[in-house]
Amino acid sequence: MKLLTMRKSTGYALGVKTDQGVLDIAAAAARYGVSVPPTVDAVIAAGEAGKKAVAELVQRALAEGQGTGLFTPEAEVVFGPCVAQPEKILCVGTNYRKHAIESNLPIPTSPVLFSKFNNALAGHNEAVKLPAAEQIDYEVELVIVIGREAKDVAKEDALSYVFGYATGNDLSARDLQFRTGQWLLGKTLDGFAPVGPYLVTADEVPNPNALRLELRLNGEVRQSSNTADMIFDCAELIHYASRYMTLKPGDLIFTGTPEGVILGYPEDKRVWLKAGDELVASVEGLGELRTVLVG
Template sequence: MKILYYKKDKFYLPGIHTDQGIIEIPASDEDKLRYATSALTNDDVAHFKSLIEKKDGLTFLREEELKIGPCVKKPSKIICVGLNYQRHAQESNMEPPKFPVLFNKFNNTLVNYSGDVTLGQEGREFDYEVELGVVIGKICKNVSVESALEYVLGYCTANDLSCRDLQFKTPQWLLGKSLDKFLPLGKYLVTSNEITDCQNLSLRCYLNGELRQDSNTADMIFSVAEIISFISRHMTLEPGDLILTGTPEGVIMGMAEKIWLRPGDVVKVEIEQLGATINKMV
């Protein structure tokens, strides 16, 4: 199932992508308010599935006529993993970590699907990072590696935009990672049942049409399951929490000649089975 959020009246509501159009979820005003203000859970996805299977009285919307928001709704936590691809660690001249390196972004980094990204005046070394996003679907605490994927609601494409001079201005990476609109996401949140193996997905990044990153999640140092298990031993993960699992080689920071992103550049990131997002830097 592919879920997106579209604007209706003053809310962004979940809809389900199909070949016939976007299914408008039948819901009471109370449920619509909950969908608009709270994260989806695994139980919600099961409910959506049952509605689709009934095939009665469904309303289909034209996707091209919709204003589409981020495919993850107001996560309580956005947790990122640094240096999680073998070849990216090599290009960064850094030792592969012995355990996941965690940092965070905030909700201010989310942007409507395909929205422009304002680079701003506080930095100059702007960089792209294609990443696999993982969304939690139920309360997750002290879970094993073996059971960790049972807590995943779905996956999405993400661009962990970074400002390197701000990132490395201090030992903490937060400032260079949390600028406004610095986390474009793909159009769809693809439910976990549709992804057979999250450790075998190709992912790519293009800058102005030029292929810059071309890798596979098989190159991860820590798997999605290992990341979820590790985080859950330190903090409780909740429905809607978004985990960014790291970027592969090919970022500007790893290049001999560094020409940073600038206004007018167009960045496209895509992941196999999950789709893409294209964003203009302004």
């Protein structure tokens, strides 16, 4: 399934992308008199039972068809972050060899972890306000969404702890990121972790370590790579992080970005992002995540 977060006047609500449009899960549940998790976060928390209940409801609505009025054209949906309340947002630095080289950073011998906070989350099509910084950069990333509590997980079992995957954009203010030895300030600015449009369940992503990634800036391809080029693959990242902290359902892991970021250009060729720029990040099978920067 492709789950998504809809912004409504009453708050966030759960939608599911289908061939007939986006199904409003709360409206469908009310129509058929059933109880299902009302948000993406609630589906994750409910585990397999929650996912099964939503899937059964989707099939029931699809069988009845467009006449139900439960389906909305995707173009009319106002998206929120596909996961809105993670306990943790972990990010992995320099996890693609070519990106490490272009950034003049050493090839890591173990995963480089840093964090973002929930204030950084943004949804598909959301306008992100530029902060008081000058060197704004993009980073397309595959995002892992944890599905069940994970502690001291063996690498061979790690992917079984994944609920699903999403497209992310690790927006970064380089002048703030490298002001000190700590990257946090340049990474967790408001809106600097767009994620979505969908949370695609793991059963639809048989091999997360072989997915194409791309980022377009104002229609120009700037990043084009494959998750096969990661230094530490998805299972290794989950295994490593779970040795030191308990991963919880809904936690996000931004797995790193490939080459092609602005930071990797020669200094005299760097044109940092500005108000009006449109970014479209995509990961194969997970959808295109659009972000517009505003002043």
